[in-house]
Amino acid sequence: MTPHMLTRSLDRGATVFLLVVAALGVLIPLSNLLLPAGSFLQVPTYLVALWGKYVCYAILALAIDLIWGYCGILSLGHGAFFALGGYAMGMYLMRQIGTRGVYGNPILPDFMVFLNYSKLPWYWYGFDMFWFAALMVLVVPGLLAFCFGWLAFRSRVTGVYLSIITQAMTYALLLAFFRNDFGFGGNNGLTDFKDILGFNVQAEGTRAALFALSCLALILGFLICRAIVSSKLGKVLIAVRDAESRTRFLGYRVESYKLFVFTVSACMAGVAGALYVPQVGIINPSEFAPGNSIEAVIWVAVGGRGTLVGAALGAVVVNYAKTFFTSGMLAPYWLFMLGALFILVTLLLPKGIVGTFNAWWASSQEKRPAETTVSAAAEDGVSEPKMAEEAQ
Amino acid sequence: MNVMDTRATSAMLYLDGVHVSFDGFHAINNLSLTLAPGEMRAIIGPNGAGKTTMMDIITGKTKPDEGTVLFDGVTDLTRLDETRIAELGIGRKFQKPTVFESQTVQDNLLLALNVDHSVKGTLFWRGSKAESERIDKVLETIRLTESRNRLAGSLSHGQKQWLEIGMLLAQDPKLLLVDEPVAGMTDVETHLTAELLKEINKTHTVMVVEHDMTFVRELGVKVTCLHEGTVLAEGTIDQVSSNERVIEVYLGR
Numbered sequence: 001m002t003p004h005m006l007t008r009s010l011d012r013g014a015t016v017f018l019l020v021v022a023a024l025g026v027l028i029p030l031s032n033l034l035l036p037a038g039s040f041l042q043v044p045t046y047l048v049a050l051w052g053k054y055v056c057y058a059i060l061a062l063a064i065d066l067i068w069g070y071c072g073i074l075s076l077g078h079g080a081f082f083a084l085g086g087y088a089m090g091m092y093l094m095r096q097i098g099t100r101g102v103y104g105n106p107i108l109p110d111f112m113v114f115l116n117y118s119k120l121p122w123y124w125y126g127f128d129m130f131w132f133a134a135l136m137v138l139v140v141p142g143l144l145a146f147c148f149g150w151l152a153f154r155s156r157v158t159g160v161y162l163s164i165i166t167q168a169m170t171y172a173l174l175l176a177f178f179r180n181d182f183g184f185g186g187n188n189g190l191t192d193f194k195d196i197l198g199f200n201v202q203a204e205g206t207r208a209a210l211f212a213l214s215c216l217a218l219i220l221g222f223l224i225c226r227a228i229v230s231s232k233l234g235k236v237l238i239a240v241r242d243a244e245s246r247t248r249f250l251g252y253r254v255e256s257y258k259l260f261v262f263t264v265s266a267c268m269a270g271v272a273g274a275l276y277v278p279q280v281g282i283i284n285p286s287e288f289a290p291g292n293s294i295e296a297v298i299w300v301a302v303g304g305r306g307t308l309v310g311a312a313l314g315a316v317v318v319n320y321a322k323t324f325f326t327s328g329m330l331a332p333y334w335l336f337m338l339g340a341l342f343i344l345v346t347l348l349l350p351k352g353i354v355g356t357f358n359a360w361w362a363s364s365q366e367k368r369p370a371e372t373t374v375s376a377a378a379e380d381g382v383s384e385p386k387m388a389e390e391a392q
Numbered sequence: 393m394n395v396m397d398t399r400a401t402s403a404m405l406y407l408d409g410v411h412v413s414f415d416g417f418h419a420i421n422n423l424s425l426t427l428a429p430g431e432m433r434a435i436i437g438p439n440g441a442g443k444t445t446m447m448d449i450i451t452g453k454t455k456p457d458e459g460t461v462l463f464d465g466v467t468d469l470t471r472l473d474e475t476r477i478a479e480l481g482i483g484r485k486f487q488k489p490t491v492f493e494s495q496t497v498q499d500n501l502l503l504a505l506n507v508d509h510s511v512k513g514t515l516f517w518r519g520s521k522a523e524s525e526r527i528d529k530v531l532e533t534i535r536l537t538e539s540r541n542r543l544a545g546s547l548s549h550g551q552k553q554w555l556e557i558g559m560l561l562a563q564d565p566k567l568l569l570v571d572e573p574v575a576g577m578t579d580v581e582t583h584l585t586a587e588l589l590k591e592i593n594k595t596h597t598v599m600v601v602e603h604d605m606t607f608v609r610e611l612g613v614k615v616t617c618l619h620e621g622t623v624l625a626e627g628t629i630d631q632v633s634s635n636e637r638v639i640e641v642y643l644g645r
Contacts, residue, residue, distance in 0.1 A: 232517035246490045251478035
């Protein structure tokens with residue numbers, strides 16, 4: 001990222017967002033570690049882990065907003081990329097258990113011993129090294145997105161058809177990962193993690209560090225998205241979203257643009273999943289459930305599609321509501337509430353929380369100066385006589 | 393097949409024996425047409441005559457079942473897709489104005505400029521003085537300098553039509569295909585558009601599809617009348633409009 005891309009991409013809203021995330025990323029871990037337990041300002045460890053989870057969801061939401069909000073690609077299978085990133089990290093964490101597992105096998109994870117594997121499957125090679133696993137967190141989702149996108153975008157599959165095949169993709173992966181002989185722990189998934197880079201995953205210090213890292217990843221992801229959408233490429237993406245065939249007639253290779261942004265987005269989702277797994281302590285096939293991907297799209301819609309900040313905010317707000325409501329007596333009704341929320345937002349706040357706020361802000365700014373630049377008031381009647389005058 | 397390594401024709405655009413049918417309906421029927429470099433040609437014809445389908449064929453949106461479509465004497469357009477054809481230098485203005493409504497007028501022009509269209513090129517793009525001067529010039533030509541920061545979606549219908557012509561200018565193609573540029577325009581705007589197209593024609597080859605006869609007359613160029621996917625008559629506007637078969641087709645006798 002060159003400096004000019006950075007400066008161009010930061011407006012006021014983006015700066016505020018970054019400062020808030022950075023402040024939380026520093027203050028929450030510090031308060032958790034330094035203040036005495038039980039003190040009013042001390043953030044308990046369980047909350048650090050919970051908020052860490054929200055931050056990972058926020059990264060996933062950013063990834064979805066990048067393709068949906070700016071390029072019009074509605075992926076209902078982004079949970080798959082998130083889960084694949086999570087599995088790559090989970091495989092590393094499994095290999096770190098070593099002889100501390102129930103069966104004490106130095107090479108094979110417990111579930112493989114249990115299922116009578118005689119040796120480690122080839123695709124588990126290398127996952128004992130952190131750098132390799134970290135690379136796979138990006139490469140596996142990125143490669144899948146690239147192949148999937150290459151086929152879909154080249155064949156000009158768009159709109160609802162694309163959404164449906166992304167659902168099919170995540171469902172197919174769900175079924176595959178459920179199988180015991182697929183080599184990823186079947187329906188139990190990967191769990192019982194002990195260490196990450198030599199630190200105990202359960203320790204307060206590790207949890208605080210993971211939280212801070214998640215915030216850092218959110219900041220980096222946000223900067224990457226902003227740099228993309230505020231470049232000329234961002235304008236092309238919006239052009240594709242609004243009038244795809246027109247963009248083609250201008251000489252843009254639309255499928256290359258879609259492929260680029262879809263792959264970047266999948267890599268981001270993979271990173272989110274990789275940070276999520278050590279914080280929740282488990283990854284299993286249910287992460288591939290089609291419902292998860294749809295829920296993630298709802299976060300973006302609630303927060304405000306095409307605003308980036310809104311996507312992250314929507315993820316946190318909806319998940320906070322989910323935690324709040326599913327832990328009380330309202331728990332059985334959560335899905336109804338989620339559905340109602342989606343309908344209400346679509347009807348009453350079609351631009352989402354941040355989009356509505358932005359529109360309100362822009363109109364209140366516009367009322368003050370008499371000059372109307374982006375106002376719809378200057379439509380039709382006002383401009384035509386002007387052209388007539390010029391003609392005379 | 394034509395020999396591709398030598399110029400098969402001196403024409404800018406050469407269509408010969410083109411056929412297209414959609415589910416048995418012959419939209420284009422043995423269509424042959426040539427456009428000389430630097431020429432402006434008006435295409436008229438009743439609804440369903442195949443005017444827009446012809447433009448779809450030239451720009452790669454529709455593939456013909458048979459026939460030759462050569463651009464600049466050497467390039468077989470039937471084998472290329474929309475992006476490639478646009479890169480070669482064929483620009484198109486649509487019947488219904490299609491501008492990027494949620495972006496500003498100047499961003500619409502910026503997107504249309506015929507500069508690097510690769511993913512990498514646009515990601516690391518930095519504006520240059522030459523580019524902004526070109527945009528300024530186009531804005532002046534299409535009389536939208538004052539509205540440069542307005543969203544394209546907030547423009548009047550006539551202004552959108554002009555913006556789209558401006559996008560063609562920014563694209564600076566060798567051949568401009570202009571589909572119904574004055575539909576929905578006031579008389580004054582129509583007149584200005586005719587002037588603008590004449591100006592553009594000084595440096596570009598232009599093909600205009602239009603229903604408005606006053607406008608076609610004002611252009612004062614050779615006219616081709618299409619009917620049922622084939623050329624019915626060709627000549628000056630007076631010759632064509634006095635042609636009995638043309639009158640028959642238009643009045644439905």
